[in-house]
Amino acid sequence: MKVLLLENIHPTAIELFKKNGFNHIEIIKGSISEKELINKISDVSILGIRSKTQITKKVLDRANNLLAIGAFCIGTNQIDMKAATEKGIAVFNSPFSNTRSVAELVIGLCISLLRRIPEKNNAAHKGIWLKESDGCFELRGKTLGIIGYGHIGSQVSILAESMGMKIIYFDVSNKLALGNAESCKSMDDLLKKSDVITLHIPGNNETRNLINVQKIKMMKKGVHLINLSRGDVLDLNAVKNAIKAKHISGLAVDVFPEEPKTNKDIFKSPLQHLPNTILTPHIGGSTLEAQEAIGVDVAEKLITFSKSGSSLGCLTIPEINLPYLKNAFRILHIHQNVPGVLSEINGVISHMKVNILGQYLQTNNNIGYVALDIDKKSSLQLMKELQNVKYTIRTRNLN
Numbered sequence: 001m002k003v004l005l006l007e008n009i010h011p012t013a014i015e016l017f018k019k020n021g022f023n024h025i026e027i028i029k030g031s032i033s034e035k036e037l038i039n040k041i042s043d044v045s046i047l048g049i050r051s052k053t054q055i056t057k058k059v060l061d062r063a064n065n066l067l068a069i070g071a072f073c074i075g076t077n078q079i080d081m082k083a084a085t086e087k088g089i090a091v092f093n094s095p096f097s098n099t100r101s102v103a104e105l106v107i108g109l110c111i112s113l114l115r116r117i118p119e120k121n122n123a124a125h126k127g128i129w130l131k132e133s134d135g136c137f138e139l140r141g142k143t144l145g146i147i148g149y150g151h152i153g154s155q156v157s158i159l160a161e162s163m164g165m166k167i168i169y170f171d172v173s174n175k176l177a178l179g180n181a182e183s184c185k186s187m188d189d190l191l192k193k194s195d196v197i198t199l200h201i202p203g204n205n206e207t208r209n210l211i212n213v214q215k216i217k218m219m220k221k222g223v224h225l226i227n228l229s230r231g232d233v234l235d236l237n238a239v240k241n242a243i244k245a246k247h248i249s250g251l252a253v254d255v256f257p258e259e260p261k262t263n264k265d266i267f268k269s270p271l272q273h274l275p276n277t278i279l280t281p282h283i284g285g286s287t288l289e290a291q292e293a294i295g296v297d298v299a300e301k302l303i304t305f306s307k308s309g310s311s312l313g314c315l316t317i318p319e320i321n322l323p324y325l326k327n328a329f330r331i332l333h334i335h336q337n338v339p340g341v342l343s344e345i346n347g348v349i350s351h352m353k354v355n356i357l358g359q360y361l362q363t364n365n366n367i368g369y370v371a372l373d374i375d376k377k378s379s380l381q382l383m384k385e386l387q388n389v390k391y392t393i394r395t396r397n398l399n
Contacts, residue, residue: 001045002045003045005025005027005028005047007031007052007072012292013298022303034058038059038062043065046068046070055084077230079091099155101287105280116250141165143196144165144196146170149170167179167182168193169183170186191218195223196225203232209232209235219247226252228254240270243274250276250277251274253279325399329376331395331397332396333369334368345370348382348386355374356372356374
């Protein structure tokens with residue numbers, strides 16, 4: 001199997017692949033264009049990326065040997081998940097490995113904004129001694145509004161409360177409050193009460209420009225705003241105007257609608273050169289600890305899937321936790337989830353008088369995933385027969 005790893009995947013992932021017998025590994029430090037990826041993808045079995053490489057339908061249409069994609073990050077917006085699902089390509093990510101890194105950065109940004117560190121830092125570099133307390137505050141006693149109370153939002157909640165902040169949060173689904181945090185009935189209610197607002201939400205049609213002119217008007221005058229979630233959840237021009245009007249007193253943004261593909265490319269944003277504003281280059285999870293944890297997490301999922309067919313943590317095909325394969329031949333069958341497929345599979349097995357040692361099935365709305373452990377004596381012909389089953393997406397054998 002060929003493994004292609006892009007965007008500086010942590011060396012721990014590379015070492016794990018090598019230790020597990022994957023010797024054909026190509027490593028590219030940065031992201032590459034769609035055209036370049038199309039030219040490389042045809043013989044790739046496992047693809048590892050981070051957030052910048054775009055996995056489009058055109059790329060997947062040329063990925064005839066691709067079994068799995070590992071997103072060595074939290075999000076999968078860069079992958080055409082519909083196309084991957086339709087082609088039976090397993091997609092794995094690491095939704096929890098960098099939560100602490102992001103949460104710690106939020107706390108650091110809270111302190112920096114409330115103490116107006118960006119302005120004082122810039123002044124000191126210019127030889128100006130800006131020693132004053134006007135507009136500078138402690139975190140203690142301030143209300144932190146968390147929009148999105150998932151793994152990161154809840155971690156921020158715990159850390160911020162330990163700093164003496166009052167925590168309120170809003171999430172579209174019911175989430176158990178940690179510590180003394182209080183749930184808000186609506187996002188508008190949260191916006192009106194918060195001294196600091198931090199966003200931890202997914203990027204989709206419902207959240208695009210979630211923070212806009214109307215929402216900003218609901219916020220307290222002098223509010224501080226932090227976004228480490230997705231670049232398109234802020235209406236950047238509305239935020240820019242609110243900072244100039246001093247309605248927003250401090251801003252920290254780590255993610256942007258358009259980001260440079262490499263460190264050599266120029267970064268431009270409407271938020272540049274604004275007072276008390278911190279702009280960071282998508283580094284929320286960029287700590288050595290987080291990247292190592294992500295490297296181990298995603299690599300282990302990819303290796304386990306390729307070697308045993310176990311799909312725990314997969315986002316495209318149903319999750320099955322398969323036992324270690326012993327003295328058997330395993331066939332993996334991915335198909336459209338329509339009535340009659342399993343019956344036809346069992347009919348083929350019965351007709352060929354194959355001895356079944358174990359059978360495992362799981363489905364979701366679109367895909368059915370069957371693992372068959374059979375006697376090694378009957379294998380290749382059965383593979384051919386199963387490939388001809390109606391609604392089959394792909395089959396694979398392990399031994």
